[in-house]
Amino acid sequence: MTVNSTNRIDFEVIASLVADGARVLDIGSGDGTLLEILQERRNIDGRGIELSQRGVNECVARGLSVIQGDADHDLVHYPDQSFDYVILSQTIQATHNPKIVLDELLRIGRHAIVSFPNFGYWRVRASLMFKGRMPVTRDLPYSWYDTPNIHFCTMRDFVSLTKEVGATIDRAEALNGAGQKLAVSMPWSLWNLFGQQAVFLLRR
Amino acid sequence: MTPGGSQPYLTSPRDVRNEDLGRMTVASEPLESLTTNAGSEAVNPSSDVLRFGADKPLQLDAGTLLSPFQIAYRTYGTLNADKSNAILICHALTGDQHCASTNPVTGKPGWWENLIGPGKPVDTDRFFVICSNVIGGCMGSTGPASPNPATGKPFALDLPVITIRDMVRAQAMLVDHFGIDRLFSVIGGSMGGMQVLQWASSYPERVHTAIALATGARHTSQNIAFHEVGRQAVIADPEWQQGRYLEKGTRPSKGLAVARMAAHVTYLSEAALHRKFGRNLQDRDAPSFGFDADFQIESYLRHQGLTFVDRFDANSYLYMTRAMDYFDLAADHEGQLAEAFRGTRTRFCLVSFTSDWLFPTFENRAIVHALNATGASVSFVEVESDKGHDAFLLDEPVMTATINGFIMSAAKSRGLAQ
Known part of the structure; x- marks a missing residue:
């Protein structure tokens, strides 16, 4: 279900947000890859859900407890607050109902970590502005008609969604194209312009 | 350990001892009427047999004790010093203990040699593999063809109805016999998968990993319906003789063959049938305008039915199908399947197949969801295949890779060296 297969600069940030020994x-x-990083560095007790058969097979072969499923249908079966962290990395834009999914994350996990490509990134805006075309970049490599990314949002859009579902933002990070964190002192408007990717740590 | 010693059917009921011992049939003397291979294997199996005497009865869900009783089994590989490398294989409806070696009745290779053997995912160079014929079966474990110690005649329908939990309880006694506290894995598909789930639920501390394929936590109404068609076909055969065909020297072969034909269709898929047979005619250029086997599929099914009756006991077929029908793991826990696995530390691996309409993916997924609800460690893959329910017995590379990866990583975590 991780739909963007480019190098995952958000993993480092996510790993830094997860406490040792967490579920x-x-x-x-x-x-x-992320579950393995978290197991090695954070000694977590990890579980996963993955849509693609190939992905699940790779996970299972790596000894990870991963089931074939998707965020839109399979979260309902997990009990309230049964995990310390529920991570949705680079996937929320591919879900059918991001609001319900986010609600579920906050129900199942004491914390939710959500990372996504920021559609407010200046290159995306530039593509629309100057080419008049939907952006096809290294990190968003799909054409509009075959993209699994059906619900793009900007960082600002996402922040307003967190308010709608009653989530508290504990941390937010914006990463530029090189994977570097943007300065915390920047206003949201600049993060939204220069952040290629966003990572949020949420709770309710 | 062979409780009961040299007289395995000498049992506690006093009435048996004097009058009936003389005409009782012991394991070394097959019943006269059991003339086929399947018949003699039922009573006098060529594989190892563990006999339990009056001191070790089997508690049955039907509310009675089965005693004495015996379990016929095969083992492959070597049990290591700390007894941590044992894998129990659970067979399906008409399977047997010969999972990885030539079947003594059919002369065919073991039914799961795709998966089990030297260098295979269930590597017999590395693991100690146990596979037993289930209670109620007809390959040497106590079943309806076994002599009833009370009469000296075959049990037939006097054997209490056997459940999946009864089968598992007996297997646990076999595992005890080897002094194994904790199985590295319990693996099975279909009815074997039901046993796997029952093992994980009944003996969570004895199951390190559980691999259940193409199965369900309950038998659905549709599946019960198909089984009932099969049973009625057997029972409607006049040769069935109210189940007493072994004594009367008859065999309900026609009924059992029809049962197998109907069941066999449920193990395949429309796509597989179409690919294999289509509407092709059998050895003719035009339909006969009669009721011969005009179509290849008819001929194939008739062949399946005919070969089945040579290796399987009709009454055992009734008992096996009944055991599956009665299986409902959630019902044993007030309708909450998750409760069957509460607190489990077993690592689960489940596999379903896209074209399996007997145990479709959603039935398998229901188990996954119940396990998720308990926070259990579970891996689950739905394998793309057009081979229907039988896919779990066939060479399915994705299934093999999944099981291999799961076993490898679990072995590492259990400290089992390569």
Whole structure:
């Protein structure tokens, strides 16, 4: 279910947000890289959900507890507050109902970590502005008609969604194209312009 | 350990001892009427047999004790010093203990040699593999063809109805016999998968990993319906003789063959049938305008039915199908399947197949969801296949890779060296 297969600069930030020994549910586990990083560095008790059969197979072969499923349908079966962290990395834009999914994350996890490509990034805006075309970049490599990313949002859009579902933002990070964190002192408007990716640590 | 010693069917009921011992049939003397291979394997199996005497009865869900009783089994590989490398294989409806070696009745390779053997995912160079014929079966474990110690005649329908939990309880006694506290893995598909789930639920501390394929936590109404068609076909055969065909020297072969034909269709898929047979005619250019096997599929099914009756006991078929029908793991826990696995530390691996309409993905997924609800460690893959329910027995590379990866990583975590 991790739909953007480019190098995952958000993993470092996510790993820094997770406490040692935590119980973690990673939704959109991909090939299991993030779960493996978290197991090695944070000694977590990890579980995963992944949409693609190939991804699940790679995860299972790596010894990870990953099931085939998706964020839109399979979260309902997890009990309230059964994980310390529920991670949705680079996946919320591919869900059918991001609001319900975010609600579920906050129900299942004491914390939710959400990372996504920021559609407010200046290159995206520039593509629309100057080419008049939907952006196709290294990190968003799909054409509009075959993209699994059906619900793009900007950082500002996401912040207003967190308010709508009653979430508290404990931390937010914006990463530029090189994976560097943007300065905390920047206003939201600049993060939204220069952040290529966003990572949020939420709770309710 | 062979409780009961040299007289395995000498049992506690006093009435048996004097009058019936003389005409009782012991394991070394097959019943006269059991003339086929399947018949003699039922009573006098060529595989290892563990006999339990009056001191070790089997508690049955039907509310009675089965005693004496015996379990026929095969083992492959070597049990290591700390007894941590044992894998129990649970067979499906018409399977047997010969999972990885030539079947003594059919002469065919073991039914799961795709998965089990030297260098295979269930590597017999590395693991100690146990596979037993289930209670109620017809390959040497106590079943309806076994002599009833009270009469000296085959049990037939006097054997209490056997459940999946009864089968598992007996297997646990076999595992005890080897002095194994904790199985590295319990693996099975279909009815074997039901046993796997029952093992994980009944003996969570004895199951390190559980691999259940193409199965369900309950038998659905549709599946019960198909089983009932099969049973009625057997029972409607006049040769069935109210179940007493072994004594009367008859065999309900026609009924059992029809049962197998109907069941066999449920193990395949429309796509697989179409690919294999289509509407092709059998050895003819035009339909006969009669009721011969005009179509290849008819001929194939008739063949399946005919070969089945040579290796399987009709009454055992009734008992096996009944055991599956009665299986409902959630019902044993007030309708909450998750309760069956509460607090489990077993690592689970489940696999379903896209074209399996007997145990479709959603039935398998229901187990996954219940396990998720308990916070259990579970891996789950739905394998793309057009081979239907039988896919779990066939060479399915994705299934093999999944099981292999799961076992490898679990072995590492259990400290089992390569």
